[in-house]
Amino acid sequence: MTSEAITVLGLGNLGRALAEAFVRAGHPVTVWNRSAAKASGLAATVAGTPAEAVAASGLVVVAVLDHQAAQQVLHGVDVRGRALVNLTSGTPDEARELAGWAAANGAEYLHGAVYAVPQTIGTDASSIIYSGSAPVAERKSLELLGKVTFLGSDAGRASAYDVAILSGMYGLLGGFLHASALARVNGIKAAELTPMLVSWLTDLQPALTTFAEEIDGGSYSGGESSLAMNQSGLATLIRAAGAQGVPFAGLDAVKALVDRQVADGRGEESLARAVESFSVASQRFAG
Template identity: 45%
Template structure:
């Protein structure tokens, strides 16, 4: 089933939280016949006034369209919602946040039920959905045939980025980038804490913080994270002591830095001062 301007592809969407509702409105605005279901009926009824058909139950929603999109709470919710539902012949696109292992297991589960499966990792927040200039996109992996059949439909809410036939890779890319974001936010939180009690121009500091972290991100990616001769891991680990002393002097907790610094110290102690910091579990850990 492909998407043509004169014959828009019908879509069934199960799950109408903030993200699901944003997806629904984007497809409705683009003219796609949309059938929705939500555990809390009021959310579905709100979209009925905007042109969506409301299914009485998950089975009804799945039966209404060849393309079925899930945007539920978690992987366990998928089991609960689709228990006993006939999926034969359907193309199932799962935008429920999960792990790579869950994506692979869900693909096998869908195949056993006669459905083609595509997993997705949404790199956007609800206000970015349906707004191309916002830059949001979704990673997709799994059945290449199902993805290509519905690429145009999937690109309506946000950009679609294919990352391969391994159904776990969409979640892997998603979580990897979110993990990088978390580390970045931790570092920026620490940076702001250091200057908060000083007479520092907050706007100017924010500009410096943005440009510096962007430049370092480019440098990190260019080397694959490997330390260079001019600043190997041993030198960086030694320099960390100054960062810790400064935090103590400013009355700032070092908790956002301690774990990473310990990894660096351990790797230097193991005789690998020039390598990328490897997040390996200590010997003997589970």
């Protein structure tokens, strides 16, 4: 059986790993990158232009810097009859915009977000979420890259998950860096602090599940971790961090969300209610 020809546009760390995974599986691979030198040592055909690369394959995977770069790479390219899989980071609306462009130009479009470091692409440690064209998501070739999760026909949905997940990740990393700074000024090594921090964060997982149920249900009467209690705790943390010379705007931002709800008379309700301080954005697609 003939292996499907695949094109990869972009040979940064991710794009190169994608191309290598397809090559290892025996697919004829065509690649394009602004700097052709990035293809050195890769057993693939190097195209001179994006148009040549797209013409070589029915399945085209895009992995460039950002949405604007993806637009530039695909501008003026004949994509009729092609399946476009865009693994470039961007916003939900940017994914929908590119999906609309693809449809208007005769192509199927699938948007994806990768949860892996490049060296784990093609292993069990890699997973990718997709949304957009279901037939494209079902292609066996994509299973070579990692676990596939299809989230539906809205091309922006994978990106919506992605920005939410990454926001949570960076919030966690910001908290870790601040915790490490607080520990360091008190003579505690980050390596000594981390096991205790990880243990505590692990114990918090059930609370996140409870908060999620409260948020989805719009009912915050539980109050086991009340807004008023957390308002006081955050004030203490902010004071302590400032006194030690390591203030953190992240704490101030969380307290501002809590303060808004307490000021509205919601102090005895669950901390989860602080999500309503994002009311304009969080209710945009409500119902």
